[in-house]
Amino acid sequence: MSRPVVAIVGRPNVGKSLLFNKLAGERISIVKDTPGVTRDRIYADVEWLNHDFILIDTGGIEPDSKDIILSQMREQAQIAIDTADVIIFMVNVRDGLVDSDSKVADMLRRSKKPVVLVVNKVDDFDKYMPDVYEFYNLGIGDPLPISAAGKLGIGDMLDKVVEHFPDYSVLDEDDDRPKVAVIGKPNAGKSSLVNKLAGEKRTIVSDIAGTTRDAIDTEIKYNKKKYLFIDTAGLRRKSKIKEDLERYSIIRAVSAVDKADVVIIMVDASMGITEQDAKIAGISHEKGKAAIIAVNKWDLVEKDNNSVKKFTNDVKNILSFMPYAPIIFISAVSGQRVYKLFDMIDAVIENSTLRIQTGVLNEIVTEATAMVQPPSDKGKRLKIYYVTQVAVKPPTFVIFVNSKKLMHFSYVRYLENKIREAFGFEGTPLKFIIRERTEK
Structure with a gap:
């Protein structure tokens, strides 16, 4: 199932990364054994009111001179235009309307992609609204006041963003x-x-x-x-x-x-x-x-x-x-x-897309635990009650155990290897969810 892509574009220091981090939340974890992917934080999966989308931060490079800034912004705007379904164009109320904002607005306008114009650093709506109206001059729609730092106006902004999403479900089904x-x-x-x-x-x-x-x-x-x-x-x-x-x-x-x-x-x-x-x-x-x-x-x-x-x-x-x-x-x-x-x-x-029957799966796991005993800690040993497959793409298994704490990463890896030996699964990752339940 495809998901819409939303890109944040704007000059250096208008607050793109701050907004990105607020929307991405703390859920971008650093995955230990995948090098360099999440540390760059270029993209995140975001959810808003039953909408799932991919957020990309086009920022990253903050050059010194004015003309480099403009060419960089154009480059970033082009990335967003090429890739995104919706573009969040961020400007900053403290700096007011700047020449490079107008030039990028021209590009975005010509692209015919939906653009949501947000004016950041509006910590006090009453005080700054006259300054926000100045951005109507960009000619790409209503400027929305937000404060990324204070989390103000972000809900209204996201409502605007999701209005523009294409209906992917219709496209994908047939x-x-x-x-x-x-x-x-x-x-x-x-x-x-x-x-x-x-x-x-x-x-x-x-x-x-x-x-x-x-x-x-x-x-x-x-x-x-x-x-x-x-x-x-x-x-x-x-x-x-x-x-x-x-x-x-x-x-x-x-x-x-x-x-x-x-x-x-x-x-x-x-x-x-x-x-x-x-x-x-x-x-x-x-x-x-x-x-x-x-x-x-x-x-x-x-x-x-x-x-x-x-x-x-x-x-x-x-x-x-x-x-x-x-x-x-x-x-x-x-x-x-x-x-x-x-x-x-x-x-x-x-x-x-392979599905394994629960009975067969549990035979393999029982055999595996007989060969290599599950880990224990302070006299308490891990018990695996049963395993069942709950999804495909990737094949996803839930393992019911007596204690999540005892289920070491290395033991999950061991079980994965045993399941692969039995069923192949070449070319696909496998996902394991560990659930705790009390003994009946």
Whole structure:
């Protein structure tokens, strides 16, 4: 199920990150074994009155000179226009209307995307309202007064935001094509892969990182079956700044992964695997998506008998949080092994929707606990009453126990490995929920 994407845009120091953090709440936890994903806090899942949406913070870089600020703001506005369903454009009542606000407003107006204009730092509505009205001059609708720090006016702002949401439920229901997101660092070969599979030059591909324009979803037919490939390239102008490019590729990946049934994580073999790959892969893992790791440009690598093994170990090392994802070595340009991806896509989607009967599941868990005793503490031992599967995509299991405290992370990992040994589940993460209940 796709969710709307909302982006916050505005000059440095108007309070974007503060608003982002307030809306995201404390629920953005730092997940221990997913490197660098949540620490960047570029995106968060937010709920408001039965609406779920993804919030992205386009901020991040705060340059010194005026003209750099403007070009940065334009870059950020472009990211928001490309990616978001609704844009929150933030200005600041203390500074009043500034030239760069007007220039960005022009871009936003031309984009035809819904924009909610918010005027921040209005700590006292009576006192500041005359200053708020000045922002009508931007010509993008009614300015809404808020105070991100004081949490004033935020409910009204969110009401306005959700009014603009497209009705995704209607769009999603009758589409049973597997949706495949292709994500990876700039220039990992995402567009080349989609072009190869589609058999046509559909996007502009060149060797300059970040040159793909206007991401379009592409339907590809293979063996009489239709697949929808969601492109995440889409950087319009070449950014000089590496952080910008990286931030951008993460933001694009977030919204694509959200829509996908399966994610292909592209790694550039000629560059080796890096922490940035881990950040991008982490998005797929955090969202519980089925995944395949495609090591691209394998034809460019000097090889010996150990090359595949060595590169596989590197991948497993850096992407240690997703040992379930199968690895395939391809060349998008020459077409080497690219069509094998379709079989893998079908297989991992099937695994992510697999349901295991409760009886069979409990036999496996009983056997596992007999082989390795559950942990104990101060004479009290963990008891597992029973396990049941409650959801798919990803397969989600509830484990009923006598004490949550005794259920160590490592023991959950052990049970996961046993369940995988029995049922495969290659390519999909598994989710475990631990519930406590008293002995009957």
